[in-house]
Amino acid sequence: MIEIKNLHKSYRTGTNALHVLKGIDFSVKEGELVAIMGSSGSGKSTLLNILGMLDEADEGSYTLDDVPIKNLNEKIAAKYRNKFLGFIFQSFNLINYKTALDNVALPLYYQGIGKKERTERAYAYLEKVGLAQWATHLPNELSGGQKQRVAIARALASEPKVLLADEPTGALDTKTSYEVMNLIQEINDEGKTILIVTHEEDIAQMTKRIVHLKDGVIIDDKPVKQVRALAHV
Structure with missing residues (x-):
């Protein structure tokens, strides 16, 4: 799904x-x-930006779902991001004056999907993350955990190949973090490819593989026995 070779930046x-x-x-x-x-300065944010087509490497190759990602203009990069990737951010990045439903539906608008289908699909994904009854609420009426669930629903709505999550639990308390990780594990169990940048060891242990970056190189990359988040919720 993702193949990176000799990447320099x-x-x-x-x-x-x-x-x-x-x-x-x-x-x-x-x-x-x-x-x-990786600690601050290790290169993990730069790597995530390149994976997310928000930045480009100076040297090396990046292939996503058999498509070479190279020399993209902003229009093509935006098209590929919309087609291949879903993003989950630490700060949620919801639009404050739009309802939960409208926030989830927004990426579908940019895919040229009609209003009726956008609304139906957005509602279905809100239902998936357990927030259907909050569809008409604005972000300031939601808790941190609920906002992150809306953000996950938005990331899933465009049915991407890969989810990229940048510190998805960074702004949440421990209990809410584990609830969000339980949802991420369930989505992964259904077959979705997910990459999580995190500095929290307990969150990393809830994945299936941990890659450690230090000073711009991978110093460790190994599978781990996954801790199920549900056991802590």
Whole structure:
């Protein structure tokens, strides 16, 4: 599903160049649930941005679902993001003046899906995350956990190949974090490929594989015995 080879990325700061990713080799099979860990400055956010087509590598190759991701203009990048990827953010990134239903339906608008089908599909995904009765509520009427569930429903609504989750539990308390991880595990059990960037060891243990980044290189990549979140909820 994801194949990355010899990925390098540097950023210019004045006259200096900061070499952030230093020859990353990384692959993810369909249906995997992978945690990417590393301290601040390890390169995990840069890697996620490249995976999410929000940035491009200087060197190396990135293939997603057999499609080479290279030299994309913004229009093509946006089209591929909409087709292949669903994003879940630490800060939820919901639109405050839109209802939960409208937030979930928004990506479908950009896919050119008609209003009736958008509404039906958005409602179905809100139902999937247990929030159908909150469909007409605005984000400021929802708890942190509910907002993240809306964000997950929005990410799923466009039926992406891969979910990219950037610190999805970072803004939540422990109990709510485990509830969100239980939902993510259920989605993965249905076959969805999911990558989670996290600095929380207990959250990483709820995935099936942990990749450790340090100073722009992968120092460890191994499968783990998955801890089920439901046991802690």
